[in-house]
Amino acid sequence: MRNTARWAATLGLTATAVCGPLTGAAVATPAAPASLYAPSALVLTVGHGESAATATPERAVTLNCAPTSSGTHPAAPTACAELRGAGGDLDALTARGDVLCTREYNPVVVTADGVWQGKRVSYERTFANECVKNASATSVFAF
Incomplete structure (x- = not known):
């Protein structure tokens, strides 16, 4: 049981370390324009x-x-x-x-x-x- 909990914790921390920067990059990208028309x-x-x-x-x-x-x-x-x-x-x-x-x-x-x-x-x-x-x-x- 102890090994299973240790592996689960290790996999969770590894996934956070690897995927964390990827989610930060997605947030940093410019947002889509609010509208599809040019202002007049x-x-x-x-x-x-x-x-x-x-x-x-x-x-x-x-x-x-x-x-x-x-x-x-x-x-x-x-x-x-x-x-x-x-x-x-x-x-x-x-x-x-x-x-x-x-x-x-x-x-x-x-x-x-x-x-x-x-x-x-x-x-x-x-x-x-x-x-x-x-x-x-x-x-x-x-x-």
């Missing part, structure tokens, strides 16, 4: 002025488009759909052709900062007035 989250601002450097933001919203549409943007699903359709290119958002605006010059600047499908985005555009902005920027900057 933007902070959008609107203000009056010639450029973002001189304009004070009057309104700002957040827009998250992955995995689902969310944020403080009032029309997040529509804005995300338009951005997806443009491939995230804010310059590619098309203007509505059925809007007539005055020639008043009261510049409005819009900005977008964040990430789109994992790539850094920094966008700024100045419109002649609020009407031109609303006609050109679709629902992304309509807040």
